[in-house]
Amino acid sequence: xxxxxxxxxxxxxxxxxxxxxxxxxxxxxxxxxxxxxxxxxxxxxxxxxxxxxxxxxxxxxxxxxxxxxxxxxxxxxxxxxxxxxxxxxxxxxxxxxxxxxxxxxxxxxxxxxxxxxxxxxxxxxxxxxxxxxxxxxxxxxxxxxxxxxxxxxxxxxxxxxxxxxxxxxxxxxxxxxxxxxxxxxxxxxxxxxxxxxxxxxxxxxxxxxxxxxx
Amino acid sequence: xxxxxxxxxxxxxxxxxxxxxxxxxxxxxxxxxxxxxxxxxxxxxxxxxxxxxxxxxxxxxxxxxxxxxxxxxxxxxxxxxxxxxxxxxxxxxxxxxxxxxxxxxxxxxxxxxxxxxxxxxxxxxxxxxxxxxxxxxxxxxxxxxxxxxxxxxxxxxxxxxxxxxxxxxxxxxxxxxxxxxxxxxxxxxxxxxxxxxxxxxxxxxxxxxxxxxxxxxxxxxxxxxxxxxxxxxxxxxxxxxxxxxxxxxxxxxxxxxxxxxxxxxxxxxxxxxxxxxxxxxxxxxxxxxxxxxxxxxxxxxxxxxxxxxxxxxxxxxxxxxxxxxxxxxxxxxxxxxxxxxxxxxxxxxxxxxxxxxxxxxxxxxxxxxxxxxxxxxxxxxxxxxxxxxxxxxxxxxxxxxxxxxxxxxxxxxxx
Numbered sequence: 001x002x003x004x005x006x007x008x009x010x011x012x013x014x015x016x017x018x019x020x021x022x023x024x025x026x027x028x029x030x031x032x033x034x035x036x037x038x039x040x041x042x043x044x045x046x047x048x049x050x051x052x053x054x055x056x057x058x059x060x061x062x063x064x065x066x067x068x069x070x071x072x073x074x075x076x077x078x079x080x081x082x083x084x085x086x087x088x089x090x091x092x093x094x095x096x097x098x099x100x101x102x103x104x105x106x107x108x109x110x111x112x113x114x115x116x117x118x119x120x121x122x123x124x125x126x127x128x129x130x131x132x133x134x135x136x137x138x139x140x141x142x143x144x145x146x147x148x149x150x151x152x153x154x155x156x157x158x159x160x161x162x163x164x165x166x167x168x169x170x171x172x173x174x175x176x177x178x179x180x181x182x183x184x185x186x187x188x189x190x191x192x193x194x195x196x197x198x199x200x201x202x203x204x205x206x207x208x209x210x211x212x213x214x
Numbered sequence: 215x216x217x218x219x220x221x222x223x224x225x226x227x228x229x230x231x232x233x234x235x236x237x238x239x240x241x242x243x244x245x246x247x248x249x250x251x252x253x254x255x256x257x258x259x260x261x262x263x264x265x266x267x268x269x270x271x272x273x274x275x276x277x278x279x280x281x282x283x284x285x286x287x288x289x290x291x292x293x294x295x296x297x298x299x300x301x302x303x304x305x306x307x308x309x310x311x312x313x314x315x316x317x318x319x320x321x322x323x324x325x326x327x328x329x330x331x332x333x334x335x336x337x338x339x340x341x342x343x344x345x346x347x348x349x350x351x352x353x354x355x356x357x358x359x360x361x362x363x364x365x366x367x368x369x370x371x372x373x374x375x376x377x378x379x380x381x382x383x384x385x386x387x388x389x390x391x392x393x394x395x396x397x398x399x400x401x402x403x404x405x406x407x408x409x410x411x412x413x414x415x416x417x418x419x420x421x422x423x424x425x426x427x428x429x430x431x432x433x434x435x436x437x438x439x440x441x442x443x444x445x446x447x448x449x450x451x452x453x454x455x456x457x458x459x460x461x462x463x464x465x466x467x468x469x470x471x472x473x474x475x476x477x478x479x480x481x482x483x484x485x486x487x488x489x490x491x492x493x494x495x496x497x498x499x500x501x502x503x504x505x506x507x508x509x510x511x512x513x514x515x516x517x518x519x520x521x522x523x524x525x526x527x528x529x530x531x532x533x534x535x536x537x538x539x540x541x542x543x544x545x546x547x548x549x550x551x552x553x554x555x556x557x558x559x560x561x562x563x564x565x566x567x568x569x570x571x572x573x574x575x576x577x578x579x580x581x582x583x584x585x586x587x588x589x590x591x592x593x594x595x596x597x598x599x600x601x602x603x604x605x606x607x608x609x610x611x612x613x614x615x616x617x618x619x620x621x622x623x624x625x626x627x628x629x
Binding site: 022025026027028029030031033043046047050051052053054055057058060061064071072114117118121122124125128129131132133135136185188189190191192194195196197198199200201202203207208210211212 | 280281282283284335364365366367368371374375378381382385389431432433435436438439441442444445462464465466468469470473474491494495496497498499500501502504505513527530531534548550553554555557558559565566567569570571573581582585586588589592593596
């Protein structure tokens, strides 16, 4: 009985739903479209409830850290406090639709705390790109030199001064991006498409079962 | 030279040759407002009688093919489309030839087709085109009836269906032959071969391993592929008694990952070594997640970092921090834009399809290896189609033989 509920039934549901999702791609009929939309909405609802699982996991991990006085446990106080405050403000603040929302405390926290933090993290990318580019573009071999030269042509060709140096540069940069670069990208994309389809097939047929826990 | 390399080179050079032709879509005339149309008056009857101004001619109204219904296509022609004073075409719709007709939209001059979204299927609709000038307007004759109907098969995807069927049969065929004992060669993939080496390094250093499943949901194929790799890594960490840290961005992925790791520890014979709090949720916010994982990397200094699954802008932030922390890094993603970042910052990178091949490569299960051969056949078919298509289109355009475009037309429209 345990085998039926833990393996056979999930495999059967996976197979039937995989068939439906493959079938719906070829069928534009509204009855199929409506069922497809309904199933996608179900996924979203499940996702919302799953967030409770996530919050439970987060709170549990940090409470254990505080309880055990683990290394850097003080950060856990910050996490729990921030989480609790945001939930309280979100749930019990007077949320109204329309412009009133803009002045709400929840959005104040969002706009003045979270967005600057996100922007800071994203800004770091500029410096990381510089350091990664330095490593990638060192001319240690013939191939690396070709990469370096290509990068130089693309960079100069994509800025206004490139056209001022020679009119050939922007056209060459455009060609590099849109012909050899795009060809390589499309070749990878074909491989990815086939690999993803094979994975989907393995899951549908129950050959790949790692998502059931091994 | 290996067959796969030849296929790769053929695909590369063939795609270089191909150039797409951009389709032209009808544009709504934004210069004309509804008020302009309401203010316009019918043109003088004398002008029309003297044939100074000619109305549009509706060529065809029909149900939009290959759709879910509630859409009707209208095609018309206008002998005076170049006239300077022409402001646009107003599409008028009614449920009876006698009217009343209501305005649907206003289109720019030189537009000769429109797809109207109607309220109901199986209902008769009639159309007329109101041609609007600065001086007034003139209506076309009323069209024949058109009925919107939903279809059960989208003919445009017939080529996809054929390819899908061939592909599925090929995969199933290779799976069966593999189960029957036929051995297939799988080329060595450096990134996957390095998994054991990376785990060994962590064991020697006595440091943890960090595994990230990416930012995808549990429905993404790349996330599913990452579970297979996570299972193998977890089994090894259980055997060598190393800590596995698996922070999560998505609660459902976390739940699945907990099961995967727990089962791997049980299979390895160390169920008690599994600690649920090592597979934990952080946040569902991209950069907050990145900040938290970067913090873990810098505080815990893992010996090895695995990045498997879907990654976006955070890929370089994570991989550079990992490199700074001195970890061996193995990445695998199907996100094309992130592959160069991983190649630059990681020691090994699984590029695109290699991520999907990893579970077969690591387990060596015949059933999984069979699908790899199916993928190879799929690539071969794609390469052959690309070459034939390129030759077809090139000859068709050089010698102006439109019927030679048949392959492109078949792949595009199913006709």
